[in-house]
Amino acid sequence: xxxxxxxxxxxxxxxxxxxxxxxxxxxxxxxxxxxxxxxxxxxxxxxxxxxxxxxxxxxxxxxxxxxxxxxxxxxxxxxxxxxxxxxxxxxxxxxxxxxxxxxxxxxxxxxxxxxxxxxxxxxxxxxxxxxxxxxxxxxxxxxxxxxxxxxxxxxxxxxxxxxxxxxxxxxxxxxxxxxxxxxxxxxxxxxxxxxxxxxxxxxxxxxxxxxxxxxxxxxxxxxxxxxxxxxxxxxxxxxxxxxxxxxxxxxxxxxxxxxxxxxxxxxxxxxxxxxxxxxxxxxxxxxxxxxxxxxxxxxxxxxxxxxxxxxxxxxxxxxxxxxxxxxxxxxxxxxxxxx
Amino acid sequence: xxxxxxxxxxxxxxxxxxxxxxxxxxxxxxxxxxxxxxxxxxxxxxxxxxxxxxxxxxxxxxxxxxxxxxxxxxxxxxxxxxxxxxxxxxxxxxxxxxxxxxxxxxxxxxxxxxxxxxxxxxxxxxxxxxxxxxxxxxxxxxxxxxxxxxxxxxxxxxxxxxxxxxxxxxxxxxxxxxxxxxxxxxxxxxxxxxxxxxxxxxxxxxxxxxxxxxxxxxxxxxxxxxxxxxxxxxxxxxxxxxxxxxxxxxxxxxxxxxxxxxxxxxxxxxxxxxxxxxxxxxxxxxxxxxxxxxxxxxxxxxxxxxxxxxxxxxxxxxxxxxxxxxxxxxxxxxxxxxx
DNA sequence: CTGAAAGCGCTTACAG
DNA sequence: CTGAAAGCGCTTACAG
Numbered sequence: 141x142x143x144x145x146x147x148x149x150x151x152x153x154x155x156x157x158x159x160x161x162x163x164x165x166x167x168x169x170x171x172x173x174x175x176x177x178x179x180x181x182x183x184x185x186x187x188x189x190x191x192x193x194x195x196x197x198x199x200x201x202x203x204x205x206x207x208x209x210x211x212x213x214x215x216x217x218x219x220x221x222x223x224x225x226x227x228x229x230x231x232x233x234x235x236x237x238x239x240x241x242x243x244x245x246x247x248x249x250x251x252x253x254x255x256x257x258x259x260x261x262x263x264x265x266x267x268x269x270x271x272x273x274x275x276x277x278x279x280x281x282x283x284x285x286x287x288x289x290x291x292x293x294x295x296x297x298x299x300x301x302x303x304x305x306x307x308x309x310x311x312x313x314x315x316x317x318x319x320x321x322x323x324x325x326x327x328x329x330x331x332x333x334x335x336x337x338x339x340x341x342x343x344x345x346x347x348x349x350x351x352x353x354x355x356x357x358x359x360x361x362x363x364x365x366x367x368x369x370x371x372x373x374x375x376x377x378x379x380x381x382x383x384x385x386x387x388x389x390x391x392x393x394x395x396x397x398x399x400x401x402x403x404x405x406x407x408x409x410x411x412x413x414x415x416x417x418x419x420x421x422x423x424x425x426x427x428x429x430x431x432x433x434x435x436x437x438x439x440x441x442x443x444x445x446x447x448x449x450x451x452x453x454x455x456x457x458x459x460x461x462x463x464x465x466x467x468x469x470x471x472x473x474x475x476x477x478x479x
Numbered sequence: 480x481x482x483x484x485x486x487x488x489x490x491x492x493x494x495x496x497x498x499x500x501x502x503x504x505x506x507x508x509x510x511x512x513x514x515x516x517x518x519x520x521x522x523x524x525x526x527x528x529x530x531x532x533x534x535x536x537x538x539x540x541x542x543x544x545x546x547x548x549x550x551x552x553x554x555x556x557x558x559x560x561x562x563x564x565x566x567x568x569x570x571x572x573x574x575x576x577x578x579x580x581x582x583x584x585x586x587x588x589x590x591x592x593x594x595x596x597x598x599x600x601x602x603x604x605x606x607x608x609x610x611x612x613x614x615x616x617x618x619x620x621x622x623x624x625x626x627x628x629x630x631x632x633x634x635x636x637x638x639x640x641x642x643x644x645x646x647x648x649x650x651x652x653x654x655x656x657x658x659x660x661x662x663x664x665x666x667x668x669x670x671x672x673x674x675x676x677x678x679x680x681x682x683x684x685x686x687x688x689x690x691x692x693x694x695x696x697x698x699x700x701x702x703x704x705x706x707x708x709x710x711x712x713x714x715x716x717x718x719x720x721x722x723x724x725x726x727x728x729x730x731x732x733x734x735x736x737x738x739x740x741x742x743x744x745x746x747x748x749x750x751x752x753x754x755x756x757x758x759x760x761x762x763x764x765x766x767x768x769x770x771x772x773x774x775x776x777x778x779x780x781x782x783x784x785x786x787x788x789x790x791x792x793x794x795x796x797x798x799x800x801x802x803x804x805x806x807x808x809x810x811x812x813x814x815x816x817x818x
Numbered sequence: 819c820t821g822a823a824a825g826c827g828c829t830t831a832c833a834g
Numbered sequence: 835c836t837g838a839a840a841g842c843g844c845t846t847a848c849a850g
Binding site for chain 1: 482483525526527528529530531532533534535540542551552553554555556557558559560561562564565566568572575577578579580581582594595597598599600601704705709731734735737738739741742759760761763764765766768776777
């Protein structure tokens with residue numbers, strides 16, 4: 141089956157190829173009557189502009205890129221990225237932008253991919269996640285002048301637009317809630333320590349606990365996996381003065397923590413309260429369902445996509461702090477049992 | 480920053496653009512010495528061929544597409560797709576093929592996307608999942624002659640290559656295992672009933688149970704979500720003659736089933752044994768960890784990608800039955816408690 | 819072995 | 835308002 145081109149449309153409409161292009165792209169240069177005739181023909185023969193030809197003649201590639209830097213087995217059960225992708229798609233699909241995905245092993249590989257994408261003109265811009273301190277990807281993106289939106293700061297990103305959520309506010313709410321329930325020994329199992337938003341959370345957690353007089357508040361660094369989250373939980377719970385509540389930086393570790401508590405014969409929430417960061421269906425799947433810090437990841441992704449599309453269009457893009465996650469109490473939190 | 484082109488390389492090497500193209504693509508037509516010189520220059524200036532120009536001049540787009548037809552909230556915790564994507568990438572990245580992703584709402588939308596991708600020449604081929612009976616996508620793909628690999632049959636796919644796993648063998652193993660443990664009332668919570676591989680499983684489950692004399696074996700249809708999986712479990716467990724073992728068509732429903740059992744005060748595996756289809760880190764995350772039918776989803780995806788790349792290259796591609804998932808016993812299965 | 823040229827299917831100044 | 839033409843950066847017959 142041969143793909144129809146603008147030449148086919150031009151022939152059938154009795155106009156030039158240029159006129160067809162103007163008509164289909166809503167440019168001035170054709171009369172309204174002609175435009176309608178051309179659009180009708182395009183519709184009828186099921187015309188879609190060849191994306192390569194379009195990209196080659198200076199227009200955009202109509203594609204944006206996302207690199208995923210996680211081992212396969214973590215990616216597969218980490219709900220965050222799929223939620224984000226769903227959000228991206230809401231905006232991208234509406235404007236017929238494609239999303240190009242690449243799984244990478246290291247930030248250095250990520251840079252290689254950006255350079256290649258840029259050289260190939262494969263994408264018009266990229267989403268960047270997992271911002272780190274002195275992130276090596278940032279200067280490269282700035283040098284290439286590849287439009288980008290950085291998710292997960294805030295941090296130093298040069299000219300690149302940023303989107304982050306109010307992590308400090310969220311953790312403050314969680315700690316206050318646990319304290320109101322009567323908890324005094326609150327611990328946290330953190331995400332990857334070199335990510336900037338993890339550092340923000342750690343700092344805020346330490347500060348709010350100090351200001352509330354919770355001197356024993358401790359953060360155990362972890363890596364978002366169930367294995368590590370479980371191990372960190374075990375280490376916390378074997379202490380004589382074990383915490384009565386633990387906040388986890390993601391839902392996967394929180395579920396693993398719940399399992400460890402059950403395995404050690406501790407009841408949740410009787411002996412241990414659990415709060416998961418980032419609500420996902422996973423939190424409602426287990427028993428008891430997990431109290432969580434909820435935010436709309438898809439909306440977050442959609443917002444990032446709007447920013448990226450604006451940056452690609454050359455519009456000025458402001459850094460944005462998305463709203464604070466709110467606490468959704470479920471069965472995993474309660475006043476600590478008297479001992 | 481200006482992107483280097485073959486013209487730049489040609490100038491620096493003192494040859495024609497054609498020669499550069501031949502050299503970089505390993506075509507005959509340049510001497511070995513020239514080729515090496517050209518390759519060195521390309522390397523030095525960080526040349527990547529403009530993918531649009533390449534695609535436009537007849538070569539392939541070096542991209543393949545995947546549509547995901549699931550609501551966002553299911554996608555986010557359904558480990559299967561991310562596992563599959565990781566597998567795709569192993570093969571695609573090695574040959575610098577990009578993966579284009581699109582989230583869609585219905586099979587009809589999926590068809591629209593295929594038509595658009597074909598018209599835009601955006602992808603060279605597509606992965607098709609969730610094969611149904613009389614699948615409306617198949618005739619369209621055959622009509623467009625868009626190379627495709629269909630995952631999740633077997634079924635009638637015309638000229639399109641297929642890859643599936645031996646679902647009948649796997650469920651037979653699971654049922655035999657439960658029976659060996661002493662179970663006689665075995666139920667199954669199935670996936671989306673209109674998917675062909677669900678039908679294969681249902682048929683095989685019914686047959687093997689019948690042949691083993693398990694007359695009460697029943698499949699409750701469900702939809703892969705935790706909510707529905709939990710509901711189906713509850714319905715099974717409120718029966719006087721409740722099953723002593725349940726097989727779930729995915730890990731998410733199995734975890735939900737575990738929660739429901741716990742919520743109803745039943746012990747797992749004492750009162751109820753649970754087997755999850757498709758092992759994922761999720762199965763090891765809960766307590767007790769779930770006995771599962773394990774298969775290497777990433778390898779499955781990699782295999783599909785090799786098939787698709789071969790189909791795109793115009794090579795003959797055979798339908799393939801991937802190996803049988805094997806049972807990984809964990810804490811969620813045991814002999815039924817005497818009552 | 820190498821060079822000059824056509825062509826892929828668009829977009830976009832440039833004339834009329 | 836419309837047409838003819840150049841050009842994007844490659845690939846690939848076609849001559850030499």
